[in-house]
Amino acid sequence: MDQGERLLHASSFGAAAVAYAEHRPDYARAAVGWAFEPAPGPRVLDLGAGTGKLTATLIASGAEVIAVEPDPAMLTELRRSLPAVRALSGSAEAIPLPDASVDAVLAGNAMHWFDMAVAGPEIARVLAPGGTLAGLWNVMDDGTEWVAGLARVGGSAAVGPRDTPAGWRAETAGMHLPNTGGAARFSSPQQAEFPHGQRRTADSLVATLATRAGLLVMPEREQEAALGRIRGYLASRTETVRGEFILPMLTAVLRVQRL
Template identity: 45%
Template sequence: MSDPTHARRASSFGARAAAYAQHRPDYPREAIEWGLSGTSGTPRRVLDLGAGTGKLTLGLTALGLDVTAVEPDPEMRAELERAVPSAKSLAGQAERIPLADAAVDAVFVGQAFHWFDVPDAMTEIGRVLRPGGVCVPMWNYEDESVPWVAEFTTLGRDGARRPASVENMREVTHPAFEPFESDRFRHTQRRTAESLLETIATYSLVIVSAPEESAALLARLRQFLSSNPATANGEFDLPLITTVLRARRRRGNFALDLDQSGGSTLGS
């Protein structure tokens, strides 16, 4: 990646791997099933790419799928292997996936697609997917249609705001893939004020910020949570939205398609 700040943030999560594993939300089953339903035929072999600590890996294995998880960070991968010992865990990157051609029926990406070098990653995903297989990026974010949640994320926008690039991902095109479709799924995570703050502390911009800046952000958010009626007294449900994209791998001569088109594009 050419942007050193982006690269630093992308590689920052290992420092908070244990907290990430404990506090980040999982993914709703219906969102995973919607992604899988874009596959032609019955999906069996699935890749979780940029798998982190295995939050999405767990949901995939719960469906009885044969899951391979690829994650570059050793601390994150160690948490994944503890959480999901039934999944095959490999070191690797989206731009250099350590799998054979047409090895899987689906490639899922939880909370990581915006960190990839997207054109190169889409080419690699297309290589390891069988024709008719599906690429499924997913993101969990707070449901800002709920007033107190919108106020909370606005207050913490320096560290808690979703990357603008997530919306741009809808416009990704690649000759090996049909256009992306999208859907959204509501769910909740049981939280306390402190566990929610622990989650915010796993966000990349908070991790890489100067300690005094991170402390000031978390203090602002703690004050809000202690005075907000919905969050001030013990446990509460944090409303979440899971945004899911899916694009089916085209049939035909992938290599020829790439030669003729010149690769993939990210629409403006």
């Protein structure tokens, strides 16, 4: 994906902010705990916070959270659902916080949108020595046969390369902070995956997939056709044809520590 396409996809979520808040999953508690485990204190920045999916899980863990989000519509939803949270307009490339002001920087399904050549030094600036930077991604567990079929039918717009465990491992294997241009250094990346799941119906799973960037940027007719194929597939499977079911997932984490 080139820079222009990346920006188009990254900026697509505001148009679906309400649906995103309603349908996107939260994050496995164990994954969140592991993500900032090495951090020496409780001050956590949720960077690219969206509508607050990760923010809410961080608050439940007892962290003191500041949320930063660039999209006005997403930020509005975050403030509506979590009015007590300090939620600021900003981005990974321009973080509106003082130097060394947080013990951990976490990003939920967002780090792949950052321009790390610019965001790396900014993250290093606000992160206290010994602090942790971690990206978290919810991925579908395609080790389950019907989920693997859904990925094939939905195509890359609905279930992209990083939306399955193998794809996520391949994409993030080389993802790390670039040279910050200063004295800050970071440890080698660590990866971990934690079982998770989301209770869905066929309709709500279609609504969840409809908030994916690849579908949001599609022409309306193509989007409707893709969602129609997914509906047809879910209607053909005994696991998903009626009532609620659990969509098997993993919360995958990539973590580095500021030295």
